[in-house]
Amino acid sequence: MSDDNTPADSKLTSSKRRWAAEGKFLTGRIARPETERLPPGQHLVKNWPVLDLGQQPAISMESWRLDVGGLVETPLSLSWADFQAIEQSTKVSDIHCVTTWSRYDNRWKGVSTRDLLDLAMPKPQAGYVMLTSYDGYTTNLPLADFAAEDAILVTSWEGLPLTPDHGGPMRLVVPHLYFWKSAKWLRRIELIPDDEAGFWEKNGYHMYGDPWREQRYSDD
């Protein structure tokens, strides 16, 4: 297979082959067409609004704990030092609040949910997670969505410690679902067999909450 005049031997083709080998121009961003980046019914904001039930708990690092329980091989009860000792990850993602604001390109640092699940080891019967926070808030989502590649247990935003109003010292961020699924001041992750409704899900909001399908409210 050595015909000197095949297009495969042109200068451009060989540079393109080299680019492919080097991964040139790869941004590492998820390929969603630009026109679909903003979900239907959403508008962009530059600031970052604060939304919660109005009870912002003050949590000291000394007393902070994160429990992982339910359908796991190894239940965890982590101190702040234990949590910091887990591999730290950085992710950049957009957030979409059901009240119609979206904010692009948030830089998060913390523990990827996959790295935490690797320690707890979900049992095969685990299909969903119920999250419970220090303010009594709860929310539910499928385990597969909690374990999404870009889901992260955040302790830092834009290079600074996550502030208490946004859920510091630690909150969840699951960028592909409406932001009410991203529990602030997370205290406990319970792996459960079947879906159960959390706080907003019992109050008229959707059990799943996909922004691109506008799953804002429950159907009934």
Ligand SMILES: Nc1nc2c(c(=O)[nH]1)N[C@H]1C(S)=C(S)[C@@H](COP(=O)(O)O)O[C@H]1N2
């Ligand atoms: N613990 C807790 N987490 C929560 C909430 C809450 O009231 N308590 N509100 C949810 C809602 S409705 C939204 S839109 C986001 C808002 O996060 P922010 O205040 O950092 O913008 O947090 C979510 N996580």
Ligand SMILES: [Mo]
């Ligand atoms: Mo919200």
